[in-house]
Amino acid sequence: MGGEGDSGYQLNFPDAPKLELDELIDQLVSRAESVRRAQGRLRNLLRATQSVSGDLSLERILRRIIESARELVGSRYAALGVIGNDHHLEQFIYVGIDDQSATKIGHLPEGKGLLGALISDPRPIRLDRMSDDPRSAGFPADHPPMESFLGVPIRIRDEVYGNLYLTDSVNGRFSAEDEELLSALASAAGTAINNARLYREAQQEHRWSEASAEVQAQLLSSTGEDPLRTIARRAIDVSGSDLVTVSLVDPTDEAVMVEAAFGQGAEDLLGRRFPLNETIASQVIESGEPLLLDNPLAGGPLPIANLALIMDAGPLIVVPLRDEERTRGALTLIRRRGRTGFTDADVRMASGFAAHASVALQLADAREFAEQMVMLEERDRIARDLHDHVIQELFSVGLGLESIAGHLEGSPDVARRIIGKVDEIDRAIRRIRTSIFTLQGGLISTPGEALRNRILQIAGEVTPLLGFAPAVSFTGLVDSVVDASLLDDVIACVRESLTNVRRHAHASSVSIDVQLKGTKLTIRVADDGIGMPKDPERRSGVANLATRAEKRGGSLRITSRDGGGTLLEWTASVNGRS
Known part of the structure; x- marks a missing residue:
């Protein structure tokens, strides 16, 4: 036994309990750190939710959603795609790519590859490498490289409004926790978007009601703007369309005439007459039901003939103008391709306005x-x-x-x-x-006087467009012309001639002389305008008149008048071919 104060004596504890205690402390610290980190991310989620819920402007809400999503899960790029009625992306809002790079990339995604997969099967998709997934369609030229991917749908009740897309996690890959947080944000975003849509629809409903009141007041007034112009003008103001037309069925029930038009290409359509069966308006006029299309140029009849030559048309609405007995015409609202599509609510409100x-x-x-x-x-x-x-x-x-x-x-x-x-x-x-x-x-109302009456009716229709009344005269027994097909040819000749005067001649007067001598019917339309264009852009209407005359043993001749102006002379035999 050593004596007191023996310095060689030491106390020794077992190592195993000490290691277990260190591990427990490390676990507590790690869990505390995880709780702190989770608490921080929950705070970020709360802030993101408050951010997207604190506004009623749909445009600002969509921008805040993608910015909040990018910050919440830590990604370099984020985008929100809005799904159109055709199940393609009608809007694609993005952050992380500057305008110069976006210009080099070209057109925005339409909803193919992984983006399309999320549209067809709206369930979250999380990938460490996009290129490893067979659904990936690759990137266009000048597109920045992207690796990790996380996409979740945004739902409004049972409707999938759009999708959130995030790429290139700052942590190298997106986690299950990222997916849960983004799904929670998407749920809150759906509620915020729905509230913004309801608010917008309420405002839009109010504007349509104001427009209806103005139209009714104008229609009941004996002075002021032409009522059909008021309808078209107020419709384009309220609907945010790029082109609005009001077309009425002519007395033959075989054609429609564009009586009023506002917006892009309106001048090319105003006052023009189109065969009813060549326009999609015939479907609306026959059924009396409104029509909504996302891509009218995809094939089939157009809502307005020559529309493809006037504008790159995108979403459109055609609603009927009805009275108690029949559909008398149609109101057409058109937006350019690439713009936000019309909704069912837009159709409902436009239909109410038309009613x-x-x-x-x-x-x-x-x-x-x-x-x-x-x-x-x-x-x-x-x-x-x-x-x-x-x-x-x-x-x-x-x-x-x-x-x-x-x-x-x-x-x-x-x-x-x-x-x-x-x-x-x-x-x-x-x-x-x-x-x-x-x-x-x-x-x-005698049948034999149809030709005279119809020509005078056309002259009256184009008077507001010309700014003056055409002088009309008849020679011979023109009332004896009762052949319906010949009557159609004569009406087409007079209408096309007056339309060309309005569009090209810059005339201050025009005369129409109809002469029946023996079996020869002659139509002369003379104006004092600038004369025929040396290289007319569109001759299809004139060529059609020449064909009509030749089929009836006649001819078409267009000459310049002495002193300025143009003379159109169209002849036909009332007995068929001469």
Whole structure:
């Protein structure tokens, strides 16, 4: 035994309990660190949720969602794709790629490869390497390289609104925890998007209601803007469309005429007439039901003929303009390709606007009919006075002058001058007869007078577009032309001629002379405009008129007038080929 103070004596403890204690302390520290880290990420999730829920502007909310998602899970790139009605991406909002790089990449994704996989099967996708997945379609030229991928759907109730896409985790790979956090954010984002959509729809509903009130007030007013122009103007203001047209079915029920148009290409469409069966409006007019399309140029009939030449059309809505008995026309709203598509709510609101406009049109028609009856009665009285008094007196004067000319055998020059004045009186009588028919036109409905009545009707339709009224005259028994197909050819000739005058001639006057001599019918349309273009861009309408004339044994001739202007002369045989 050693004595007290023996320095060689030491206390020794077993090593095993000490190691277990160190491990427990390390585990506690690690778990505490995990809890702290999880608490921090939950705080980040809460902040992200508050960020996307604190606004009612849909555009700002979508931008905040992808920015919050990128920050929440730590990724270099983030994007949000909005799914359209055609199950492709109609919007693709991104962060992490600068504008210069985006320009080099080119068009935005349409929803193929991995992006499309998430659309067709809306369940989260998490990959360490995108290139290892067989669904990956690769990247276009100038696209930055990307490795890890995480995608989750954004749902609004049972509807998949879009998807969140994140690539290149700053940690090298996305974890299961990242997926859970992003799914939670997507759920909150769906609620925020739904609230923003409801708010937008409420605002939009209010704007459509204001537009309906303005249209009804204008339709019931006797002055101011043309009601159809008001309908088109207010529709393009409210709907955010790039082109709006109002088309009405013509009296034959075989064609539609664009009565009002606003937006891109409106000038090329205004006042034009298109066969009903060549437009998608026929489907709406026949069914009376609205139509929503995401890509009208994908094939099949177009909503408006020549639309592909006017604009790169994207989403569109066609809604009917109905009265109690039939569909009288259609309102068409069009956006350019690449813009946000219309929704079912847009269709519903546009249909409500069109219904209000249709009711107002009926009221305006009833008021106009009552006013026309009063006016026509007065016109009928004036027409009788012209026929019974003015024309008879002119006949008497003409006969008297012819008699005088017959007694001037020694003065042939004077006789010729008198006969010339007699011819002028005859032309004046023909114009007065045309005026009489114009005054009585609304009261006459005999089949034989269809040609005269239709030509006068067309002249009246284009008067607001020309800025002046065409002068119309008839020579011969034109009322005897009752062949329906010939009538269509004549109407096409007059309408195409006046349309060309409006679009190209810059004229201040135009005359239409219709003459039937024997079996030969001649239409002459003369204007005082700038003359024919040396290299006209579009000759399809003129070529069509030439074909119509040749099929009827006639011809088409377009010449420049002395002193300026253009003369179109179209001839046909009333008995078919001559």
